[in-house]
Amino acid sequence: MKPPFASTTVGLAVGVTAAVVLACAGGAYLYSQHHMRSLLENARSTALAEGDLIRVALEHQMIENDRTLVARMMESFRSQARLERLLVLDRTGVDRYPPPGSAPTTFDMHSPTCQVCHQYPPEQRGGSRVIETAGGNILRTVIPIRNRAECHGCHNPEHKINGILILDSNTEALRSEMTGDLRWLVAGTSVITLLLVGAIGIVIRVAVLRRLQRFETAARQIAAGDLARRVPATGTDTISWLAREFNTMADSVTGLVGEVRTERERLETVINSIDDGIVVLDPRRNIIAANDAFLLRAQHSREQVLGCNCREVTPGGCTMKDCPTLACLHSAARQVRICERRTPAGATVWEEVHASPILNAAGELQQVVEVWRDISERRVAEAHLAESHRLASLGTLASGFSHELNTPLATVLTCVEGILRESTSSITPDTAWIHDTAAIAREQILRCRGITHHFLRISRGQRSPGDLVDLAPAVDAVARLIEPTARAHMVRIDVRAIPADARIRTDEAELQHTLINLMLNAVQASRPGSTVTIEADAAASIRLRVIDSGCGISPENRQRIFEPFFSARQGGTGLGLFLSLNFVRHWGGDIRVESRPGEGSTFEVVFPAPLQTVAGEPAA
Numbered sequence: 290m291k292p293p294f295a296s297t298t299v300g301l302a303v304g305v306t307a308a309v310v311l312a313c314a315g316g317a318y319l320y321s322q323h324h325m326r327s328l329l330e331n332a333r334s335t336a337l338a339e340g341d342l343i344r345v346a347l348e349h350q351m352i353e354n355d356r357t358l359v360a361r362m363m364e365s366f367r368s369q370a371r372l373e374r375l376l377v378l379d380r381t382g383v384d385r386y387p388p389p390g391s392a393p394t395t396f397d398m399h400s401p402t403c404q405v406c407h408q409y410p411p412e413q414r415g416g417s418r419v420i421e422t423a424g425g426n427i428l429r430t431v432i433p434i435r436n437r438a439e440c441h442g443c444h445n446p447e448h449k450i451n452g453i454l455i456l457d458s459n460t461e462a463l464r465s466e467m468t469g470d471l472r473w474l475v476a477g478t479s480v481i482t483l484l485l486v487g488a489i490g491i492v493i494r495v496a497v498l499r500r501l502q503r504f505e506t507a508a509r510q511i512a513a514g515d516l517a518r519r520v521p522a523t524g525t526d527t528i529s530w531l532a533r534e535f536n537t538m539a540d541s542v543t544g545l546v547g548e549v550r551t552e553r554e555r556l557e558t559v560i561n562s563i564d565d566g567i568v569v570l571d572p573r574r575n576i577i578a579a580n581d582a583f584l585l586r587a588q589h590s591r592e593q594v595l596g597c598n599c600r601e602v603t604p605g606g607c608t609m610k611d612c613p614t615l616a617c618l619h620s621a622a623r624q625v626r627i628c629e630r631r632t633p634a635g636a637t638v639w640e641e642v643h644a645s646p647i648l649n650a651a652g653e654l655q656q657v658v659e660v661w662r663d664i665s666e667r668r669v670a671e672a673h674l675a676e677s678h679r680l681a682s683l684g685t686l687a688s689g690f691s692h693e694l695n696t697p698l699a700t701v702l703t704c705v706e707g708i709l710r711e712s713t714s715s716i717t718p719d720t721a722w723i724h725d726t727a728a729i730a731r732e733q734i735l736r737c738r739g740i741t742h743h744f745l746r747i748s749r750g751q752r753s754p755g756d757l758v759d760l761a762p763a764v765d766a767v768a769r770l771i772e773p774t775a776r777a778h779m780v781r782i783d784v785r786a787i788p789a790d791a792r793i794r795t796d797e798a799e800l801q802h803t804l805i806n807l808m809l810n811a812v813q814a815s816r817p818g819s820t821v822t823i824e825a826d827a828a829a830s831i832r833l834r835v836i837d838s839g840c841g842i843s844p845e846n847r848q849r850i851f852e853p854f855f856s857a858r859q860g861g862t863g864l865g866l867f868l869s870l871n872f873v874r875h876w877g878g879d880i881r882v883e884s885r886p887g888e889g890s891t892f893e894v895v896f897p898a899p900l901q902t903v904a905g906e907p908a909a
Contacts, residue, residue: 305493306486313478321471328463329428336430339366340456344432347377347454352439360386373427374457377434380448428458500528504535516543566661569647570614574599577656586661588633599659613644614657621646621654627664639665694741702734733770739798758797760831761787764823767804771812779817782808785824791831793896799872806865807835807892813858814839814890831896838889847882 343366363386367375377385382396432454436444444451503520510518522532560567566583576594587602594602613624624644641664647656705727712724768784775782811821815837822836849855853867870880877897884890
């Protein structure tokens with residue numbers, strides 16, 4: 290990892306070094322130029338002074354007309370190391386005193402070296418100037434030898450100047466001296482620059498970067514969750530002021546983060562307290578957020594579902610072909626669907642799914658919120674309501690049917706009782722069967738009338754107060770009634786020993802109706818040659834079982850056999866088991882079923898103990 294503020298340190302060091310180097314380089318350049326001009330001015334002043342001295346000496350010797358002494362003086366001056374050349378030119382430009390063994394030199398006024406000065410008017414020409422020659426730069430000093438009165442003896446009085454004295458000084462010595470001084474200056478400046486840069490770097494590191502590093506550390510820790518972290522703000526300089534402003538901003542951010550966190554926790558608490566499953570999906574149907582109810586439904590943790598596609602979270606959990614979220618993404622409108630789902634335990638759950646769009650300020654769909662609501666109880670309530678409507682209709686039908694049936698039953702009963710009276714008064718061995726048949730017919734007609742009266746009481750909201758009924762005689766009576774039907778189906782009825790003390794509180798007609806329905810169904814479901822067994826035991830409760838080895842009941846029909854008007858048998862009305870269950874439950878009992886297709890069924894009628902209070906009535 291790159292050290293904190295490394296790039297800033299390098300940038301500042303490079304910037305400061307560059308600034309100092311440029312400043313020192315510019316100062317060295319200006320100093321060298323100024324120093325060179327100073328050396329040239331000193332050399333120029335020296336050359337003018339020497340030239341005037343030489344001119345005075347030459348004029349004096351010329352006045353005395355001593356040519357030999359003038360030549361020796363010229364040789365003496367030429368021997369100086371810094372003088373490259375010393376010339377005395379006459380008006381024609383001829384060197385009057387050349388070095389021994391050298392031919393006289395003639396100067397052309399139009400030559401480049403002469404035009405350096407002669408290109409300007411006389412009033413702008415200086416006494417000396419640096420000129421460039423093939424051998425390098427030289428400082429040429431030109432001193433005119435004026436035609437004074439003392440010189441008129443040899444020179445024409447009309448001329449103002451008799452000649453000129455030229456001194457050429459070598460400037461390379463000056464430049465070498467200046468270069469040496471410049472080297473020392475650069476070396477000293479470099480050392481000072483390094484020391485200055487180092488000092489500035491230390492000052493910046495200690496006074497600026499280390500203090501700024503506290504900002505970086507505090508910002509990282511605040512971002513990591515340490516909202517109480519602050520920057521030390523001692524002092525009165527700019528960084529201290531910046532630290533105080535940073536701390537003020539951090540306090541404000543901490544307050545806002547706290548409020549946001551509190552509101553978020555409150556919102557999560559509210560959403561998680563909702564029993565409906567809530568999940569937020571992006572346009573690709575990836576899960577962004579979900580509440581606890583949805584996680585419980587999906588049977589995954591929050592970390593496992595966030596970022597996953599909804600199809601991957603609960604495979605098989607959504608059986609809808611018309612996905613409401615896809616429809617919502619397509620139409621940007623709220624969608625509602627009904628979904629049937631099976632839980633891991635195998636139970637069927639019905640859910641109502643609401644998919645609502647979340648739009649941004651521009652009206653574009655950004656996310657979709659799905660709300661999964663369990664409506665299983667509502668569907669059960671709706672089914673119960675529908676069943677209540679059917680039962681109300683059935684009650685009305687039963688009331689009318691019972692009322693209409695009572696009249697012909699009364700007529701038939703009158704006729705049967707007449708036959709029974711006649712057969713009793715003149716009974717013979719040949720007519721005994723008539724008496725027995727009439728007695729059975731009267732008994733069944735009375736039973737039918739009891740049933741119709743029972744339906745009338747039900748339709749009017751009245752129920753029989755019930756009585757203690759001995760179970761064994763009731764079972765034997767029902768077995769005798771079913772025996773002819775069993776023989777017709779070639780099925781044997783096996784009534785096992787019923788406890789003699791088995792008594793239950795119920796309406797005897799309702800009990801017989803229940804047993805007849807169960808035994809008749811068992812006979813009709815049994816194969817020829819099989820046996821229908823009736824057994825009972827009395828313990829904490831009385832249990833009466835009707836067992837057959839017939840075709841059995843399929844699992845899908847087992848849930849519906851007690852519904853009204855449902856029958857799996859050709860020609861069945863679907864009311865027998867429905868009425869039987871209602872009769873038994875009215876007296877505090879229940880009917881349970883165990884069945885396997887192809888192996889037979891067992892219907893168990895459970896009644897409470899005879900001394901137990903039933904339906905709010907005291908036991909007899």
